[in-house]
Amino acid sequence: MPTFIQLSDLHLPEPGALLYGLDPFARLDAAIADILARHGPGSACPVDFAVLSGDLADRGDPAAYRALAVRLARLPFPSHLMVGNHDDRGALLAAFPATKSIAGGFIQDAFQTDAGRVILLDTLCPxxxxxxxxxxxxxxxDTELSRSSGPVLLFMHHPPVAIGIASIDRLRLADAAALLGVLGPYKARVRHIFCGHVHRPVFGQWHGMNFSAVRGLGHQLALDFTATSNFPGCLEPPCYALVRASEAELVVHLHDFLDRSATFNL
Ligand SMILES: [Fe+2]
Ligand SMILES: [Fe+2]
Structure with missing residues (x-):
């Protein structure tokens, strides 16, 4: 069964700097160590690939991408990189020259898995x-959907959905209606839409298509519905998503990888 990791919103600063009192590189190191321990080759649940769903660097710093490349080289499976609004396409591509881009320089890609076609979209507006x-x-x-068949797993940094927190909802995908127009004929094939950007664990549906978003690796957005203009930050624990998918099933686990509470037999 294809199994993959979604990491999102790393917000890596220049190496050595802190962000909101946190060390984003230490968070990334901890996430990688946890993934290797739980999902490496020979484990009970080995991973086939990872998707990093945008906001990889906090300010598009070239050194941040280079330091990310060093970390990702530790993973024994491929990592597929996406951009978010904090990213710089040119700096990312300089550090990861094998990353695919399409006409116009947009970092979009698609690849086949036994669970369906994975499609990565670039929602960055510099x-x-x-x-x-x-x-x-x-x-x-549209071309990618028309020339493929079977299930689609769609990734995009900005969700097309309003989650109910006004300040972040204003920053969702602006042309969601146009996206829906393209997806419309293929909705039955869209198994799931994986998003980042909101720094919150959210699941739901958008026009009948399932979607989820995950927390970032550092700072998070608080569940504060009074936030109309401000962005209520908080330091809820980070997580990554562990996804197990087949043509018939798709399960998303959110794992708080820093949690050290005891486990025991129930
Ligand atoms: Fe972010
Ligand atoms: Fe973002």
Whole structure:
């Protein structure tokens, strides 16, 4: 059964710097150590690949991407990189020259798994915090969907969904209606939409398609529905998603990898 990890919103600063009092590289090291211990080759649940769903660097710093490359080299499976609003495409591609991009320089990719076609979308609008999918990116998606068949696992940094916290909802995917127009004929094939950006564990549906979002590796967004203009930050524990998928089933586990509470037989 194809099994993969979703890591999101690493917000890596220049190496050595802290962000909101946290060391994002230490968080990344801890996540990688946990993944290797639980999901390495020969484990009970080995992983086939990872997707890093955007906001990899906090300010698009080239040194942050280079330091990320050193860390990801420890993983015995491929990592697929996506951009978020905090990222810089050029700096990312300089550190990860094998990353695929499409016409216009957008970092989009698709690959086949036994659970379906994985499609990674680029929702970055440089200089803005909200997400966009321009005509070129949507046309690429339309072509990708039309020439493939079977289930689709769609990844995009910015969710098309409003989660109810006004400040972050204003920064969701701006052209969600256009995306829905492209996905419309293929909705029955879309098994799941994996998002980042909101720094919260959220599951639900968008026009009948299942979606989820995960916490970041560092700072999080508090569950504060009074936040209309401010972004209520908090230091809830980080997590990564462990996904097991087949053509018929898809299960998303959110794992708080820093939790050290005791385990025992129930
Ligand atoms: Fe983020
Ligand atoms: Fe973001």
């Amino acid at each position: 200089g803005a915090a909200h997400g966009e999918l321009c005509a070129g990116r949507l046309a690429w998606l």
